[in-house]
Amino acid sequence: MGCQLSALTAVGVVGSGTMGRGIAESVLRAGVRVVLRDSSSNALSQARKHIESSMNRSVDRGHLSAQEVSVLLALLDPVETPASLSDCQLVIEAVPEILEIKLAVLASIEDHVSHSAVIASNTSSIPITRLARALRNPSRFVGLHFFNPVARMPLVEVVRTVHSNDSSVAATRHFVESLLGKSPIVIGDRPGFLVNALLIPLLLAAARMLDSGYADAESIDASMRLGCGHPMGPLELSDFIGLDVVCAAADAMYAESRDPALVVPSNLRRLVEAGHLGAKSGHGFLSPKRTNGAEE
Ligand SMILES: NC(=O)c1ccc[n+]([C@@H]2O[C@H](COP(=O)([O-])OP(=O)(O)OC[C@H]3O[C@@H](n4cnc5c(N)ncnc54)[C@H](O)[C@@H]3O)[C@@H](O)[C@H]2O)c1
Incomplete structure (x- = not known):
């Protein structure tokens, strides 16, 4: 070329x-x-x-x-x-x-x-x-x-x-x-390039907040949608992307950087292990109904 x-x-x-x-x-x-x-x-x-x-x-x-x-x-x-x-x-x-x-x-x-x-x-x-x-x-x-x-x-x-x-x-x-x-x-050529370097820590922080009871799923998603103008909240976006894809991206970035912000929280890891991968499997953080991410 x-x-x-x-x-x-x-x-x-x-x-x-x-x-x-x-x-x-x-x-x-x-x-x-x-x-x-x-x-x-x-x-x-x-x-x-x-x-x-x-x-x-x-x-x-x-x-x-x-x-x-x-x-x-x-x-x-x-x-x-x-x-x-x-x-x-x-x-x-x-x-x-x-x-x-x-x-x-x-x-x-x-x-x-x-x-x-x-x-x-x-x-x-x-x-x-x-x-x-x-x-x-x-x-x-x-x-x-x-x-x-x-x-x-x-x-x-x-x-x-x-x-x-x-x-x-x-x-x-x-x-x-x-x-x-x-x-x-x-x-x-940095881990996550630019978009995932910004996005993945946000998605993991949302999962971690849900895991610790910091806020419920509705509030976490509403905070970014209504407070920051994001078209989807971070939990909905994680479901849309695929929870396995989010985990794999986080693991790959963590392996290089050892940045604690990139540690996959256990609720997200368990959903992936259960085959609850978000929109593509019909079960995730928010689907089939809004839950606390740990059980359906
Ligand atoms: N899906 C996404 O949201 C997304 C977004 C950005 C980047 N990516 C990246 O794009 C790439 C592809 O992802 P995808 O989601 O399209 O995957 P996919 O599984 O939908 O498609 C992969 C295709 O590659 C073919 N394939 C497998 N081995 C091959 C080989 N040896 N020679 C030729 N073809 C072969 C498969 O038959 C399949 O059709 C990955 O690196 C992924 O990380 C994916």
Whole structure:
């Protein structure tokens, strides 16, 4: 991407789950071809269906015509093998948050792209520098941390490591801003980058207050919603994100920083151990009904 994104003709996205399909759709909507790779053909067909129905909703709302949708969908190239990534100037990895899987996927991306291609990871919590170990040339590697749901969340964290060269950072920043119309924040490779470094301690503090009886769930959530203008209170937001995801992010950040604010309180840990993961399992801090978080 040497590194003018006006020359961008194809973006690779590896991993077509929640995030990968959202990133792919955002790139398609900008009129750029997407090579969407997944090891599962079922995941690829689900992703295509998901993107198609999301675009069809835009037709219903009058934002796209049916003809535009068929033109954009024709730019989507779902593939199961990495060789098809060879003509992508940027490849974004969005496979599960497991170090070994990511290292193998990143090494395979590098084996198939050109020397000038930029490679990015959408990891939420693995240090970008640790992932860079998979690459022979880590200078063209950055974090590109999108937020869920990708279509609605305007922020993307661009994470640079000590290896990242200026042109890769500038090119990915330009990609986010000019092509996707989102707002980039360039940040160093610190635990939690910027958003989670601020957010996770707040979510844990809310869980801890609930655990100690400092306040009830309604009051904790109302304090941030009505007192600070947050769209959701921290307990509701934890349920929405997934309590397992909150725990995993906190554990990863604590492992690096040993910051007491990042210790997972026992009520949150117990809910995760019980499989009460929030909205996705139907049980969490507030669901199915408002409780004290310890019992349903
Ligand atoms: N879900 C979120 O809210 C969120 C937000 C920001 C960042 N992230 C990060 O994005 C990444 C992906 O998360 P997700 O929620 O989309 O996961 P997901 O489980 O929904 O999707 C992962 C996809 O990767 C595919 N995959 C697994 N191994 C593969 C391989 N070796 N090669 C190619 N494809 C493979 C799976 O088939 C699946 O379709 C993670 O690093 C996660 O931390 C997630």
